Amino acid sequence: MRTLYFSLVVLLLLSACGENSTESGVIKIKFSHVVAESTPKGIGAKRFKELVEQRLAGKVIVEVYPNSQLYDDDKVMEALLLGDVQIAAPSLAKFGKYTKKLQLFDLPFIFNDIEAVDRFQRGPVGKKLLASMEDSGYLGLAYWHNGMKQFSANKPLHLPEDAKGVKFRIQQSDVLEEQFKAIGAIPEKLAFAEVYNALQTGVVDGAENPWSNIYSKKFHEVQKYIIESNHGVLDYLLVTNNSFWDSLPKDIRAELDKIIDEVTLEVNKLSLDLAMGDRQKIIDFGDETQRTELIILTKEELVKWREIMQPIWGKFEKEIGKDVIEAALAANNS
Numbered sequence: 598m599r600t601l602y603f604s605l606v607v608l609l610l611l612s613a614c615g616e617n618s619t620e621s622g623v624i625k626i627k628f629s630h631v632v633a634e635s636t637p638k639g640i641g642a643k644r645f646k647e648l649v650e651q652r653l654a655g656k657v658i659v660e661v662y663p664n665s666q667l668y669d670d671d672k673v674m675e676a677l678l679l680g681d682v683q684i685a686a687p688s689l690a691k692f693g694k695y696t697k698k699l700q701l702f703d704l705p706f707i708f709n710d711i712e713a714v715d716r717f718q719r720g721p722v723g724k725k726l727l728a729s730m731e732d733s734g735y736l737g738l739a740y741w742h743n744g745m746k747q748f749s750a751n752k753p754l755h756l757p758e759d760a761k762g763v764k765f766r767i768q769q770s771d772v773l774e775e776q777f778k779a780i781g782a783i784p785e786k787l788a789f790a791e792v793y794n795a796l797q798t799g800v801v802d803g804a805e806n807p808w809s810n811i812y813s814k815k816f817h818e819v820q821k822y823i824i825e826s827n828h829g830v831l832d833y834l835l836v837t838n839n840s841f842w843d844s845l846p847k848d849i850r851a852e853l854d855k856i857i858d859e860v861t862l863e864v865n866k867l868s869l870d871l872a873m874g875d876r877q878k879i880i881d882f883g884d885e886t887q888r889t890e891l892i893i894l895t896k897e898e899l900v901k902w903r904e905i906m907q908p909i910w911g912k913f914e915k916e917i918g919k920d921v922i923e924a925a926l927a928a929n930n931s
Contacts, residue, residue: 703772750803
């Protein structure tokens with residue numbers, strides 16, 4: 598049955614790859630993502646389009662669809678297999694059903710900072726993970742940073758016990774579900790496009806996001822507190838499907854690889870500057886009646902959060918791989 602399934606997937610991919618060219622033979626790449634154009638991912642997608650159409654003029658055109666205009670991060674994975682889009686950049690938390698190894702990036706407090714994340718992703722183990730979904734028809738092309746995650750809520754959170762009973766929006770991730778259960782919170786899985794309304798109407802009480810997502814999606818307007826925890830990373834995987842990528846002429850594929858490497862460096866350098874800028878905009882937003890209060894956790898408070906969440910690493914060690922977790926921790930010490 599498994600063999601029949603993958604045979605059908607391959608047939609779909611092969612038929613779809615022939616449909617992404619225009620009548621003139623120009624290759625069309627549809628790039629779908631869920632965030633605003635002002636975020637690191639949004640800027641990266643536009644930059645990718647610009648460079649492709651400069652260097653591969655007359656050969657490749659790129660259409661970018663931000664803000665879930667085409668698909669959310671769950672449906673885009675099916676769209677990739679069917680050839681309805683050729684490139685997407687879902688958050689790393691979205692790939693659990695295709696490979697358990699990428700759950701590494703959801704582990705709380707596994708990385709000390711975004712520089713450690715970058716060192717791991719550029720290292721041999723991080724690069725190897727890009728190809729960890731080939732059996733499912735997907736190929737990772739690059740990691741794009743968005744930044745470290747912060748908690749937001751409608752009550753102040755200084756210690757883990759403060760989060761007991763608080764309903765948090767989470768992505769489709771078993772690790773994140775365990776993360777919030779560890780502190781007695783109630784995890785609610787929701788699509789990113791639904792988060793603002795869910796926070797505004799009280800469907801959920803809080804969330805976790807990097808600064809750029811909080812500001813660009815105006816979550817700070819519907820959250821009373823933001824807790825600067827830097828407890829996890831929210832990065833994206835630039836992803837395509839194997840058959841589409843393999844079907845490209847070698848010279849075009851080589852140039853696309855070069856462009857992706859160049860854009861990745863730009864996006865990852867830009868993400869930290871944007872994060873700090875958006876953090877300040879949130880601090881400065883509105884008057885005292887509107888302003889979201891920023892809570893900066895002390896070292897002692899952060900130790901408490903880490904202590905209660907660190908056992909989650911062991912729960913997922915077998916699925917992720919002990920060697921992968923050890924490589925991630927080693928990146929903190931480089």
